[in-house]
Amino acid sequence: MSDIPTIALVGVGGFGRQHLINIERLASQGRVRLAALVTGSGVAPLRGQVDPAVTTMAEAVPVYPTLDDYLAAGDPATVVVISTPIHTHTDLATKALRAGAHVLLEKPPTPGMADFTFLEEVVAQTGRIVQVGFQSFGSHALPRLAGLLASGALGELSGVGAVGTWSRAASYFTRSGWAGKREIDGIPVVDGVVTNPLAHAVATALEVAGATRSGDVAEVVLDQYRANPIDCDDTSAVLVRTAAGIRVSLGLALTAPRQSPPRVIAYGTRGTATLHYVSDALEVRIGGRTTTEQFGRTNLTENLLDHLADPSIGLLCPLAATGAFTTVLEAVHTAPDPRPVAADQVSWTRRDGDTWAVVERVEEYCERVAAEGRTFADLGAPWVTR
Ligand SMILES: NC(=O)c1ccc[n+]([C@@H]2O[C@H](COP(=O)([O-])OP(=O)(O)OC[C@H]3O[C@@H](n4cnc5c(N)ncnc54)[C@H](O)[C@@H]3O)[C@@H](O)[C@H]2O)c1
Incomplete structure (x- = not known):
């Protein structure tokens, strides 16, 4: 369609709302296009989870209950933002990376060192990037x-x-x-x-x-x-x-x-x-x-996008x-x-x-x-x- 990078947001309740507001800001500058939302299985659809300010943009995109459902639809987004409970991070990030996406992963990245080492291996195998949401690093x-x-x-x-x-x-x-x-x-x-x-x-x-x-x-x-x-x-x-x-x-x-x-x-x-x-x-x-x-x-999602466009721009929180x-x-x-x-x-x-x-x-x-x-x-x- 265009070469504007796309973003899928996984986890739209809680802190995910801040990501959605940020994605809307970047979208309004023509920097990204919101491609999909993933709410988590058993979660009521969007209304009520998403800020009224960004509901219009969010309601115009496909919503999936699980990341598996989204990835099964093919053609994953350039960047998958993961803002879900800590114990889901390793699994969701691994799936997104193996599907070919880069990941903005909320902190703490993993609930232990074994998962961290595993995720580092997935990063190395896939050649994709994980930026972690410690926003003070920006x-x-x-x-x-x-x-x-x-x-x-x-x-x-x-x-x-x-x-x-x-x-x-x-x-x-x-x-x-x-x-x-x-x-x-x-x-x-x-x-x-x-x-x-x-x-x-x-x-x-x-x-x-x-x-x-x-x-x-x-x-x-x-x-x-x-x-x-x-x-x-x-x-x-x-x-x-x-x-x-x-x-x-x-x-x-x-x-x-x-x-x-x-x-x-x-x-x-x-x-x-x-x-x-x-x-x-x-x-x-x-x-x-x-x-x-x-x-x-510097906003970390923006920094990840800048790095993807120009690798000489360093990542702030890989x-x-x-x-x-x-x-x-x-x-x-x-x-x-x-x-x-x-x-x-x-x-x-x-x-x-x-x-x-x-x-x-x-x-x-x-x-x-x-x-x-x-x-x-x-x-x-x-x-x-x-
Ligand atoms: N960077 C920051 O300043 C900051 C601030 C708050 C929270 N966080 C981080 O954000 C993450 C989420 O925290 P929260 O407080 O918003 O949690 P929360 O439980 O309030 O919200 C998590 C959201 O993820 C959804 N979800 C759960 N499992 C899912 C799945 N498998 N797939 C898709 N969606 C799923 C839930 O339905 C819910 O909407 C955590 O890692 C937390 O540490 C970061």
Whole structure:
């Protein structure tokens, strides 16, 4: 018909809506054509799942219940965007790649290292591309921060921290059958704070520390708790040592009294740089003087399309660049169950018809994990149970 690349979106509910809005934006610029939607079997058709703003475009394309049905129709899209539950990623991405499509795969790419290695093999066999949806990897603040570190402006990098203190209601964990699960019927899901909602903090902190490939991580120490009635962690300290000897310390929680913007901090011997990876602001503090710079970001689907049109344009988050993150995920996947937060350290607040777990002083301890490179247990956090 035309040589405009085509896109099929798999998983249109939940975060898939954001992909649909983005695809509409790219379509309005003549960059892509939406070829198909795949909703998942047993899912009611489109209406109600798709934003009214993009319903017209979405309703003009064929809708399939499963990726198999779509691929059986022949002639797959140039790019298949996969925005489905974590435990479906490996299977769906493999099918799309083997059918000849490139893939934009939501994070976390796979629920374990075995699946990750398998998917890397499929990428190599098919010669197709998987770009992973860690959108902070498109932030223009990252090259600026890398430049500051390389120039020595911050002195020597002594460590990287991340603080993510979010607040999630009980309904967040009941919105889907897979939410908060470690596995379903023996299949890994690994949907805890470290590996899903604040996975961006983990992947971005590792990237700032120069660790992207699986071999870039030497050691992972976990200290994980849960206040909500879920299988996975919602309050975690993670300490990573990279192969180059950099310490990465993460204090992450969904149990804070309020939602704060998450941040990644590069600690240098002369100064610090704090990356607000949601808003792309970079705060640099050297010798008591703080400057803040605001950056933009490149959209990852757009970057994949640009790379396909001109391979000299580098991919911002290829599958291989999420190997270090997946090494942390694998440690979480194989770790013992998270321990319950001591009951007298959790308060339950009610607002907006929902219930919210708040762990005592969790913001303070997440800050300290990042700054001091110690776990909650080492810091003597009041909720630590043995
Ligand atoms: N990059 C980000 O900032 C970001 C934010 C939120 C979620 N996510 C990721 O997006 C993915 C989806 O998360 P969510 O919160 O939207 O989940 P969700 O459960 O709310 O929605 C998933 C959607 O996929 C559909 N689906 C399920 N199985 C399917 C299948 N086999 N084929 C086609 N469709 C299927 C469901 O019907 C549903 O509409 C996850 O990997 C999640 O981590 C990324």
